[in-house]
Amino acid sequence: MSDPTAITLPFATCDVFTEVAFGGNPLAIVEGADALSVAQMQTIAREFNLSETIFVQSPDDPAHTAKVRIFFPTAEIPFAGHPTIGCAIHLALKDAPDGDFDTQVTLEEQAGLVPVKVWRTEGRAMAEFRAPVIPHAVEGVTTPGTDLLAGALGITPETIGFGRHRPAVWQGGPRFLYIPVRTLDTLAQARPQEPRWSEVMEMAGVDSAYLYTPGDACDLRARMFSPTAGIPEDPATGSASAILAAQLMASGALTGTNQFTLHQGVEMGRPSEITLTVLSEGDRIETVLVRGSAVPISQGRIRIP
Incomplete structure:
Protein backbone atom coordinates (compact mmCIF):
# COMPACT_ATOMS: atom_id res chain seq x y z
CA MET A 1 0.00 0.00 0.00
CA ARG A 130 33.46 16.37 -25.32
CA ALA A 131 35.38 14.23 -22.84
CA PRO A 132 36.28 16.31 -19.76
CA VAL A 133 39.71 14.66 -19.44
CA ILE A 134 42.11 13.77 -22.25
CA PRO A 135 42.84 10.05 -21.73
CA HIS A 136 46.33 9.25 -20.53
CA ALA A 137 48.56 6.48 -19.20
CA VAL A 138 48.33 5.28 -15.60
CA GLU A 139 51.54 5.30 -13.59
CA GLY A 140 52.46 2.59 -11.12
CA VAL A 141 50.36 -0.24 -12.57
CA THR A 142 51.44 -3.36 -14.41
CA THR A 143 49.62 -4.60 -17.48
CA PRO A 144 49.07 -8.35 -16.99
CA GLY A 145 50.68 -10.69 -19.49
CA THR A 146 48.70 -12.53 -22.13
CA ASP A 147 48.82 -15.89 -20.28
CA LEU A 148 47.19 -14.37 -17.20
CA LEU A 149 44.69 -12.39 -19.27
CA ALA A 150 43.74 -15.49 -21.24
CA GLY A 151 43.14 -17.44 -18.04
CA ALA A 152 41.03 -14.59 -16.64
CA LEU A 153 38.81 -14.60 -19.74
CA GLY A 154 38.63 -18.27 -20.70
CA ILE A 155 40.40 -17.75 -24.04
CA THR A 156 43.83 -18.68 -25.36
CA PRO A 157 46.92 -16.42 -25.23
CA GLU A 158 47.40 -16.40 -29.01
CA THR A 159 43.96 -14.80 -29.50
CA ILE A 160 44.99 -11.66 -27.58
CA GLY A 161 46.30 -8.73 -29.64
CA PHE A 162 46.18 -7.90 -33.34
CA GLY A 163 48.36 -5.67 -35.50
CA ARG A 164 49.99 -3.13 -33.14
CA HIS A 165 47.13 -3.44 -30.63
CA ARG A 166 48.31 -4.77 -27.27
CA PRO A 167 46.71 -4.80 -23.78
CA ALA A 168 47.17 -1.63 -21.73
CA VAL A 169 45.62 0.45 -18.93
CA TRP A 170 44.39 3.99 -19.66
CA GLN A 171 42.59 6.62 -17.63
CA GLY A 172 40.37 9.63 -18.28
CA GLY A 173 38.40 10.05 -15.07
CA PRO A 174 37.69 6.32 -14.68
CA ARG A 175 40.29 3.82 -15.82
CA PHE A 176 39.99 0.64 -17.87
CA LEU A 177 42.12 -2.30 -18.89
CA TYR A 178 41.93 -2.54 -22.70
CA ILE A 179 42.29 -6.02 -24.18
CA PRO A 180 42.31 -6.34 -27.99
CA VAL A 181 41.32 -9.77 -29.28
CA ARG A 182 41.73 -11.11 -32.78
CA THR A 183 38.27 -12.27 -33.79
CA LEU A 184 34.55 -11.86 -33.11
CA ASP A 185 34.44 -15.52 -32.06
CA THR A 186 37.02 -14.86 -29.36
CA LEU A 187 35.11 -11.80 -28.22
CA ALA A 188 31.91 -13.86 -27.93
CA GLN A 189 33.70 -16.61 -26.00
CA ALA A 190 35.30 -14.34 -23.38
CA ARG A 191 33.94 -14.44 -19.80
CA PRO A 192 35.49 -13.36 -16.47
CA GLN A 193 37.00 -16.43 -14.80
CA GLU A 194 37.87 -16.50 -11.11
CA PRO A 195 40.29 -16.46 -9.36
CA ARG A 196 42.44 -15.11 -12.19
CA TRP A 197 39.97 -12.32 -12.98
CA SER A 198 40.50 -10.77 -9.55
CA GLU A 199 44.26 -11.24 -9.89
CA VAL A 200 44.18 -9.32 -13.19
CA MET A 201 42.05 -6.51 -11.77
CA GLU A 202 44.33 -6.09 -8.75
CA MET A 203 47.51 -6.15 -10.82
CA ALA A 204 46.16 -3.59 -13.30
CA GLY A 205 44.64 -1.36 -10.59
CA VAL A 206 41.18 -1.40 -12.23
CA ASP A 207 37.76 -2.98 -11.78
CA SER A 208 36.77 -3.01 -15.47
CA ALA A 209 38.09 -4.54 -18.68
CA TYR A 210 37.15 -3.41 -22.19
CA LEU A 211 37.63 -6.01 -24.93
CA TYR A 212 37.51 -5.07 -28.60
CA THR A 213 38.11 -6.46 -32.07
CA PRO A 214 37.49 -5.40 -35.68
CA GLY A 215 33.74 -5.71 -36.33
CA ASP A 216 31.20 -6.34 -39.04
CA ALA A 217 29.26 -3.21 -40.15
CA CYS A 218 31.37 -1.17 -37.71
CA ASP A 219 35.01 -0.32 -37.08
CA LEU A 220 35.25 -2.09 -33.73
CA ARG A 221 33.01 -4.33 -31.66
CA ALA A 222 33.44 -4.34 -27.91
CA ARG A 223 32.42 -5.86 -24.59
CA MET A 224 32.97 -4.39 -21.13
CA PHE A 225 33.09 -6.49 -17.95
CA SER A 226 33.01 -4.99 -14.45
CA PRO A 227 31.56 -7.58 -12.03
CA THR A 228 33.32 -6.17 -8.95
CA ALA A 229 31.50 -2.84 -9.56
CA GLY A 230 28.14 -4.65 -9.72
CA ILE A 231 28.09 -4.71 -13.55
CA PRO A 232 28.63 -8.26 -14.88
CA GLU A 233 28.59 -6.82 -18.41
CA ASP A 234 27.76 -3.35 -19.72
CA PRO A 235 25.75 -2.94 -22.95
CA ALA A 236 27.38 0.42 -23.85
CA THR A 237 30.20 2.24 -22.08
CA GLY A 238 30.66 5.84 -23.22
CA SER A 239 33.54 6.61 -20.86
CA ALA A 240 35.49 3.55 -21.98
CA SER A 241 34.78 4.53 -25.59
CA ALA A 242 36.23 8.00 -24.95
CA ILE A 243 39.33 6.63 -23.20
CA LEU A 244 39.74 4.12 -26.05
CA ALA A 245 41.25 7.09 -27.92
CA ALA A 246 44.49 6.62 -25.95
CA GLN A 247 44.58 2.91 -26.76
CA LEU A 248 44.06 3.69 -30.45
CA MET A 249 46.81 6.32 -30.37
CA ALA A 250 49.25 3.85 -28.79
CA SER A 251 48.29 1.27 -31.43
CA GLY A 252 49.06 3.62 -34.32
CA ALA A 253 45.43 3.92 -35.39
CA LEU A 254 45.11 7.73 -35.22
CA THR A 255 46.11 10.34 -37.77
CA GLY A 256 44.63 13.83 -37.63
CA THR A 257 40.83 13.64 -37.35
CA ASN A 258 39.46 10.13 -36.98
CA GLN A 259 35.93 8.76 -36.57
CA PHE A 260 35.07 5.25 -35.44
CA THR A 261 31.75 3.41 -35.22
CA LEU A 262 31.72 1.17 -32.15
CA HIS A 263 29.20 -1.60 -31.50
CA GLN A 264 28.74 -3.03 -28.01
CA GLY A 265 26.13 -5.13 -26.18
CA VAL A 266 25.52 -7.44 -29.16
CA GLU A 267 26.33 -10.59 -27.18
CA MET A 268 23.92 -9.44 -24.43
CA GLY A 269 21.00 -8.93 -26.78
CA ARG A 270 21.13 -5.15 -26.18
CA PRO A 271 22.99 -3.85 -29.25
CA SER A 272 24.33 -0.31 -29.03
CA GLU A 273 26.11 2.06 -31.38
CA ILE A 274 28.61 4.70 -30.31
CA THR A 275 30.39 7.18 -32.57
CA LEU A 276 33.89 8.12 -31.38
CA THR A 277 35.67 11.12 -32.93
CA VAL A 278 39.28 11.82 -32.02
CA LEU A 279 41.17 14.94 -33.05
CA SER A 280 44.92 14.44 -32.78
CA GLU A 281 48.11 16.23 -33.73
CA GLY A 282 51.22 14.13 -34.03
CA ASP A 283 51.29 11.82 -31.03
CA ARG A 284 49.01 14.07 -28.97
CA ILE A 285 45.25 13.74 -28.54
CA GLU A 286 43.60 17.17 -28.68
CA THR A 287 39.86 16.42 -28.39
CA VAL A 288 37.68 13.36 -27.84
CA LEU A 289 33.98 13.41 -28.80
CA VAL A 290 31.41 10.69 -28.13
CA ARG A 291 28.02 10.67 -29.90
CA GLY A 292 24.89 8.62 -29.50
Whole structure:
Protein backbone atom coordinates (compact mmCIF):
# COMPACT_ATOMS: atom_id res chain seq x y z
CA MET A 1 0.00 0.00 0.00
CA SER A 2 1.39 3.45 -0.92
CA ASP A 3 2.17 5.94 1.85
CA PRO A 4 0.53 9.31 0.99
CA THR A 5 2.95 11.10 3.34
CA ALA A 6 6.11 9.75 1.66
CA ILE A 7 8.31 12.33 -0.04
CA THR A 8 9.12 11.40 -3.62
CA LEU A 9 11.24 12.64 -6.50
CA PRO A 10 10.54 12.44 -10.23
CA PHE A 11 12.54 9.97 -12.27
CA ALA A 12 12.73 8.81 -15.85
CA THR A 13 14.45 5.94 -17.59
CA CYS A 14 15.80 5.77 -21.11
CA ASP A 15 17.86 3.45 -23.28
CA VAL A 16 21.09 5.08 -24.44
CA PHE A 17 23.28 4.54 -27.50
CA THR A 18 20.34 3.12 -29.40
CA GLU A 19 17.37 4.33 -31.43
CA VAL A 20 15.36 1.21 -30.57
CA ALA A 21 13.50 0.81 -27.28
CA PHE A 22 14.89 -1.95 -25.03
CA GLY A 23 18.25 -1.89 -26.77
CA GLY A 24 21.40 -0.07 -25.74
CA ASN A 25 22.19 0.74 -22.11
CA PRO A 26 19.35 1.51 -19.65
CA LEU A 27 19.72 4.64 -17.52
CA ALA A 28 17.77 6.02 -14.57
CA ILE A 29 17.59 9.82 -14.19
CA VAL A 30 16.48 11.21 -10.82
CA GLU A 31 15.62 14.92 -10.74
CA GLY A 32 15.41 17.40 -7.87
CA ALA A 33 18.23 15.63 -6.04
CA ASP A 34 19.80 18.68 -4.33
CA ALA A 35 18.95 17.57 -0.80
CA LEU A 36 19.93 13.92 -1.19
CA SER A 37 22.91 12.63 0.75
CA VAL A 38 25.50 10.36 -0.86
CA ALA A 39 24.04 7.44 1.11
CA GLN A 40 20.54 8.20 -0.20
CA MET A 41 21.75 8.44 -3.79
CA GLN A 42 23.62 5.17 -3.42
CA THR A 43 20.51 3.48 -2.01
CA ILE A 44 18.40 4.70 -4.95
CA ALA A 45 21.03 3.57 -7.45
CA ARG A 46 21.07 0.16 -5.82
CA GLU A 47 17.26 0.07 -6.02
CA PHE A 48 17.27 0.74 -9.78
CA ASN A 49 20.17 -1.74 -10.11
CA LEU A 50 21.15 -0.45 -13.55
CA SER A 51 24.76 0.00 -14.59
CA GLU A 52 24.40 3.72 -13.75
CA THR A 53 21.91 6.13 -12.21
CA ILE A 54 22.36 9.89 -12.62
CA PHE A 55 21.07 12.47 -10.14
CA VAL A 56 20.24 15.97 -11.36
CA GLN A 57 20.94 18.92 -9.03
CA SER A 58 21.03 22.70 -9.34
CA PRO A 59 24.28 23.87 -10.97
CA ASP A 60 26.98 25.61 -8.95
CA ASP A 61 27.23 28.10 -11.82
CA PRO A 62 23.80 29.31 -13.01
CA ALA A 63 25.22 29.61 -16.53
CA HIS A 64 25.35 25.81 -16.66
CA THR A 65 22.40 23.46 -17.15
CA ALA A 66 22.80 21.18 -14.12
CA LYS A 67 25.14 19.59 -11.66
CA VAL A 68 24.99 15.79 -11.77
CA ARG A 69 26.17 12.89 -9.65
CA ILE A 70 26.61 9.44 -11.20
CA PHE A 71 26.45 6.14 -9.34
CA PHE A 72 27.08 2.47 -10.04
CA PRO A 73 24.95 0.15 -7.89
CA THR A 74 28.02 -0.06 -5.63
CA ALA A 75 29.80 3.32 -5.75
CA GLU A 76 29.88 6.88 -7.09
CA ILE A 77 31.98 7.56 -10.20
CA PRO A 78 33.36 10.91 -11.46
CA PHE A 79 32.22 10.61 -15.08
CA ALA A 80 30.36 8.23 -17.36
CA GLY A 81 29.32 8.44 -20.97
CA HIS A 82 25.88 6.90 -21.25
CA PRO A 83 24.50 8.90 -18.26
CA THR A 84 25.91 12.07 -19.84
CA ILE A 85 24.28 11.36 -23.21
CA GLY A 86 20.98 10.15 -21.74
CA CYS A 87 20.63 12.95 -19.19
CA ALA A 88 21.50 15.67 -21.71
CA ILE A 89 18.89 14.39 -24.18
CA HIS A 90 16.32 14.07 -21.38
CA LEU A 91 16.83 17.67 -20.21
CA ALA A 92 16.82 19.03 -23.78
CA LEU A 93 13.58 17.20 -24.64
CA LYS A 94 11.89 18.70 -21.58
CA ASP A 95 12.70 22.18 -22.90
CA ALA A 96 11.76 21.33 -26.49
CA PRO A 97 9.09 18.60 -26.46
CA ASP A 98 8.19 19.09 -30.11
CA GLY A 99 9.94 19.77 -33.40
CA ASP A 100 13.57 19.91 -34.45
CA PHE A 101 16.13 21.74 -32.34
CA ASP A 102 19.86 22.21 -31.83
CA THR A 103 21.03 23.24 -28.37
CA GLN A 104 23.85 23.03 -25.85
CA VAL A 105 23.61 21.37 -22.42
CA THR A 106 26.43 21.90 -19.92
CA LEU A 107 26.75 19.38 -17.09
CA GLU A 108 28.90 19.85 -14.00
CA GLU A 109 30.37 16.40 -13.30
CA GLN A 110 32.95 15.45 -10.70
CA ALA A 111 35.54 14.88 -13.44
CA GLY A 112 34.93 18.39 -14.78
CA LEU A 113 32.64 20.45 -16.94
CA VAL A 114 31.06 18.45 -19.77
CA PRO A 115 29.55 20.38 -22.70
CA VAL A 116 27.01 18.35 -24.67
CA LYS A 117 25.58 19.28 -28.04
CA VAL A 118 21.99 17.96 -28.37
CA TRP A 119 19.83 18.04 -31.47
CA ARG A 120 16.70 16.45 -32.91
CA THR A 121 16.03 16.00 -36.60
CA GLU A 122 12.89 14.32 -37.92
CA GLY A 123 12.17 12.87 -34.49
CA ARG A 124 15.68 11.50 -33.98
CA ALA A 125 17.35 12.86 -30.82
CA MET A 126 21.15 12.77 -30.70
CA ALA A 127 23.84 14.10 -28.38
CA GLU A 128 27.61 14.47 -28.51
CA PHE A 129 29.85 15.31 -25.55
CA ARG A 130 33.46 16.37 -25.32
CA ALA A 131 35.38 14.23 -22.84
CA PRO A 132 36.28 16.31 -19.76
CA VAL A 133 39.71 14.66 -19.44
CA ILE A 134 42.11 13.77 -22.25
CA PRO A 135 42.84 10.05 -21.73
CA HIS A 136 46.33 9.25 -20.53
CA ALA A 137 48.56 6.48 -19.20
CA VAL A 138 48.33 5.28 -15.60
CA GLU A 139 51.54 5.30 -13.59
CA GLY A 140 52.46 2.59 -11.12
CA VAL A 141 50.36 -0.24 -12.57
CA THR A 142 51.44 -3.36 -14.41
CA THR A 143 49.62 -4.60 -17.48
CA PRO A 144 49.07 -8.35 -16.99
CA GLY A 145 50.68 -10.69 -19.49
CA THR A 146 48.70 -12.53 -22.13
CA ASP A 147 48.82 -15.89 -20.28
CA LEU A 148 47.19 -14.37 -17.20
CA LEU A 149 44.69 -12.39 -19.27
CA ALA A 150 43.74 -15.49 -21.24
CA GLY A 151 43.14 -17.44 -18.04
CA ALA A 152 41.03 -14.59 -16.64
CA LEU A 153 38.81 -14.60 -19.74
CA GLY A 154 38.63 -18.27 -20.70
CA ILE A 155 40.40 -17.75 -24.04
CA THR A 156 43.83 -18.68 -25.36
CA PRO A 157 46.92 -16.42 -25.23
CA GLU A 158 47.40 -16.40 -29.01
CA THR A 159 43.96 -14.80 -29.50
CA ILE A 160 44.99 -11.66 -27.58
CA GLY A 161 46.30 -8.73 -29.64
CA PHE A 162 46.18 -7.90 -33.34
CA GLY A 163 48.36 -5.67 -35.50
CA ARG A 164 49.99 -3.13 -33.14
CA HIS A 165 47.13 -3.44 -30.63
CA ARG A 166 48.31 -4.77 -27.27
CA PRO A 167 46.71 -4.80 -23.78
CA ALA A 168 47.17 -1.63 -21.73
CA VAL A 169 45.62 0.45 -18.93
CA TRP A 170 44.39 3.99 -19.66
CA GLN A 171 42.59 6.62 -17.63
CA GLY A 172 40.37 9.63 -18.28
CA GLY A 173 38.40 10.05 -15.07
CA PRO A 174 37.69 6.32 -14.68
CA ARG A 175 40.29 3.82 -15.82
CA PHE A 176 39.99 0.64 -17.87
CA LEU A 177 42.12 -2.30 -18.89
CA TYR A 178 41.93 -2.54 -22.70
CA ILE A 179 42.29 -6.02 -24.18
CA PRO A 180 42.31 -6.34 -27.99
CA VAL A 181 41.32 -9.77 -29.28
CA ARG A 182 41.73 -11.11 -32.78
CA THR A 183 38.27 -12.27 -33.79
CA LEU A 184 34.55 -11.86 -33.11
CA ASP A 185 34.44 -15.52 -32.06
CA THR A 186 37.02 -14.86 -29.36
CA LEU A 187 35.11 -11.80 -28.22
CA ALA A 188 31.91 -13.86 -27.93
CA GLN A 189 33.70 -16.61 -26.00
CA ALA A 190 35.30 -14.34 -23.38
CA ARG A 191 33.94 -14.44 -19.80
CA PRO A 192 35.49 -13.36 -16.47
CA GLN A 193 37.00 -16.43 -14.80
CA GLU A 194 37.87 -16.50 -11.11
CA PRO A 195 40.29 -16.46 -9.36
CA ARG A 196 42.44 -15.11 -12.19
CA TRP A 197 39.97 -12.32 -12.98
CA SER A 198 40.50 -10.77 -9.55
CA GLU A 199 44.26 -11.24 -9.89
CA VAL A 200 44.18 -9.32 -13.19
CA MET A 201 42.05 -6.51 -11.77
CA GLU A 202 44.33 -6.09 -8.75
CA MET A 203 47.51 -6.15 -10.82
CA ALA A 204 46.16 -3.59 -13.30
CA GLY A 205 44.64 -1.36 -10.59
CA VAL A 206 41.18 -1.40 -12.23
CA ASP A 207 37.76 -2.98 -11.78
CA SER A 208 36.77 -3.01 -15.47
CA ALA A 209 38.09 -4.54 -18.68
CA TYR A 210 37.15 -3.41 -22.19
CA LEU A 211 37.63 -6.01 -24.93
CA TYR A 212 37.51 -5.07 -28.60
CA THR A 213 38.11 -6.46 -32.07
CA PRO A 214 37.49 -5.40 -35.68
CA GLY A 215 33.74 -5.71 -36.33
CA ASP A 216 31.20 -6.34 -39.04
CA ALA A 217 29.26 -3.21 -40.15
CA CYS A 218 31.37 -1.17 -37.71
CA ASP A 219 35.01 -0.32 -37.08
CA LEU A 220 35.25 -2.09 -33.73
CA ARG A 221 33.01 -4.33 -31.66
CA ALA A 222 33.44 -4.34 -27.91
CA ARG A 223 32.42 -5.86 -24.59
CA MET A 224 32.97 -4.39 -21.13
CA PHE A 225 33.09 -6.49 -17.95
CA SER A 226 33.01 -4.99 -14.45
CA PRO A 227 31.56 -7.58 -12.03
CA THR A 228 33.32 -6.17 -8.95
CA ALA A 229 31.50 -2.84 -9.56
CA GLY A 230 28.14 -4.65 -9.72
CA ILE A 231 28.09 -4.71 -13.55
CA PRO A 232 28.63 -8.26 -14.88
CA GLU A 233 28.59 -6.82 -18.41
CA ASP A 234 27.76 -3.35 -19.72
CA PRO A 235 25.75 -2.94 -22.95
CA ALA A 236 27.38 0.42 -23.85
CA THR A 237 30.20 2.24 -22.08
CA GLY A 238 30.66 5.84 -23.22
CA SER A 239 33.54 6.61 -20.86
CA ALA A 240 35.49 3.55 -21.98
CA SER A 241 34.78 4.53 -25.59
CA ALA A 242 36.23 8.00 -24.95
CA ILE A 243 39.33 6.63 -23.20
CA LEU A 244 39.74 4.12 -26.05
CA ALA A 245 41.25 7.09 -27.92
CA ALA A 246 44.49 6.62 -25.95
CA GLN A 247 44.58 2.91 -26.76
CA LEU A 248 44.06 3.69 -30.45
CA MET A 249 46.81 6.32 -30.37
CA ALA A 250 49.25 3.85 -28.79
CA SER A 251 48.29 1.27 -31.43
CA GLY A 252 49.06 3.62 -34.32
CA ALA A 253 45.43 3.92 -35.39
CA LEU A 254 45.11 7.73 -35.22
CA THR A 255 46.11 10.34 -37.77
CA GLY A 256 44.63 13.83 -37.63
CA THR A 257 40.83 13.64 -37.35
CA ASN A 258 39.46 10.13 -36.98
CA GLN A 259 35.93 8.76 -36.57
CA PHE A 260 35.07 5.25 -35.44
CA THR A 261 31.75 3.41 -35.22
CA LEU A 262 31.72 1.17 -32.15
CA HIS A 263 29.20 -1.60 -31.50
CA GLN A 264 28.74 -3.03 -28.01
CA GLY A 265 26.13 -5.13 -26.18
CA VAL A 266 25.52 -7.44 -29.16
CA GLU A 267 26.33 -10.59 -27.18
CA MET A 268 23.92 -9.44 -24.43
CA GLY A 269 21.00 -8.93 -26.78
CA ARG A 270 21.13 -5.15 -26.18
CA PRO A 271 22.99 -3.85 -29.25
CA SER A 272 24.33 -0.31 -29.03
CA GLU A 273 26.11 2.06 -31.38
CA ILE A 274 28.61 4.70 -30.31
CA THR A 275 30.39 7.18 -32.57
CA LEU A 276 33.89 8.12 -31.38
CA THR A 277 35.67 11.12 -32.93
CA VAL A 278 39.28 11.82 -32.02
CA LEU A 279 41.17 14.94 -33.05
CA SER A 280 44.92 14.44 -32.78
CA GLU A 281 48.11 16.23 -33.73
CA GLY A 282 51.22 14.13 -34.03
CA ASP A 283 51.29 11.82 -31.03
CA ARG A 284 49.01 14.07 -28.97
CA ILE A 285 45.25 13.74 -28.54
CA GLU A 286 43.60 17.17 -28.68
CA THR A 287 39.86 16.42 -28.39
CA VAL A 288 37.68 13.36 -27.84
CA LEU A 289 33.98 13.41 -28.80
CA VAL A 290 31.41 10.69 -28.13
CA ARG A 291 28.02 10.67 -29.90
CA GLY A 292 24.89 8.62 -29.50
CA SER A 293 21.11 8.56 -29.28
CA ALA A 294 18.60 7.79 -26.52
CA VAL A 295 15.02 6.51 -26.35
CA PRO A 296 12.66 7.45 -23.48
CA ILE A 297 11.23 4.37 -21.75
CA SER A 298 9.45 5.24 -18.50
CA GLN A 299 8.78 7.94 -15.96
CA GLY A 300 7.41 8.09 -12.43
CA ARG A 301 8.27 9.01 -8.87
CA ILE A 302 10.55 7.30 -6.38
CA ARG A 303 10.50 7.51 -2.61
CA ILE A 304 13.44 9.12 -0.84
CA PRO A 305 15.20 6.58 1.39
